[in-house]
Amino acid sequence: MTRLVSHLQSSVGRKVVMALTGLGLVTYVILHMVGNLQVFEGPHALNSYAAFLRDMPILLWTARIGLLCIVALHIVFAIQLSLQNHRARPIGYAIHRYRQASFASRTMAMSGMVLLLFIVFHLLHLTAGVIGSPNSDRIDAEGYRDVYGKMIHAFQNPLVVALYLVGQLGLGLHLSHAVSSSIQTLGLEHAALDRLFKAAGPAVGLLVVLGNIAIILAVFLGIVHV
């Protein structure tokens, strides 16, 4: 067991931890998007879904604290690895040309930071209700907390919509490299599955971003309304 723990502290081990935590977060992001897509089914569907999640406080808080720990681990190891990588080349090249590195792979730190700032904003905005939405805890006709109304209200503000779209850009960019990269880091490789693994990142990124943007724009353009 000590061997496994010491293995997880090496550079490859840390990458494995980053891949596992990252894939965990990707799973959450997908579930989050699917859950929110219920906005298209009307207030009843979304509000009763939100109430269903809040009905299990122990599970809810376990999930929240778990996600927070995963995010913390992901960020700490990202910083450690970046510092190690930075030290590995003290003097840079006068000219450096990339041959095949994708734009997303070159901007992982940047997109990660955009994503982190966005998540903090998102939590303060829609989860905690510190920013904006004064009518956050209204009750709908059926006695549920009116999450639907809150979303409609939030995405009518063009500034909020712009910030959310930037956040989605960061998310899409990050995921398009992250998922395929995680698969490689976990040592999954097979000649027959190579193209599938390579396409997994951009596909998952695009799926999540399109789903989320659909919600934001549908509200903003008045397709979904109160």
Add this chain to the structure above:
Amino acid sequence: MNFTVRIWRQKGPNERGGLVTYEAHDVNPGMSFLEMLDGVNQRLLGNGEEPVAFEQDCREGICGSCSLVIDGIPHGPDRGITTCQLYMRRFPDGATITIEPWRAKAFPIIKDLVVDRSALDRVMQAGGYISVNTGGAVDGNVLLIGKDQAETAMDAASCIGCGACVAACKNASATLFVAAKVSHLAVLPQGKPERTRRVSAMLEAMDREGFGSCGNQYECEAVCPKSISVRFIANLNREYLRAGIVESGIPSEPESPHAETT
């Protein structure tokens, strides 16, 4: 053909270096890149100046000595070749070419374009031996190895240890090199007895030498003169995870037979 070359000049390991511009005149399009540099050096010697130091040996792409970053790409603009296999006809007449050494903390500059790549040797040493029976030579084909396995091992073994993967990597990581060396022996029966210990020791040595970690950008694969595939990196990660699990059950030995002598 005539070229303007900007070359990194540095007198010694601890000196400050800089790019110096030289002219290369009357270059034959059939000359290799190193022969063009020979011409530049000949003129420098004629003028009583210090010639440019660069590493070279076989000049046929198998020794892994030549190590130049040409216009920002290790081994230059063509794929699957070393610097010595790059011909001047590849460049437009009158072009300005920038030549730099491999840059990594683990590869300190000795002089001009020559870097110390013994870090890669120490990673190899950390890998240790393979168990081979002594005595009379074994008959051929006693040990049967599948064609697929043999081909995979050969693909990995084609690494010439030039270090272009390190030079191209944003993080100056030697992961492709270590992956090739580990995969080569891990797929063959001869490498099986030490398989678990080897991967851990080599990756620990890589970290110790100050190389970065892999960012899965695959720049290494694109510049590798032997076009070694990054699927060996996935294999390396798999071997390492396997070792972490398998070794957990083995009590650690007081002294590893693979310990490096420094």
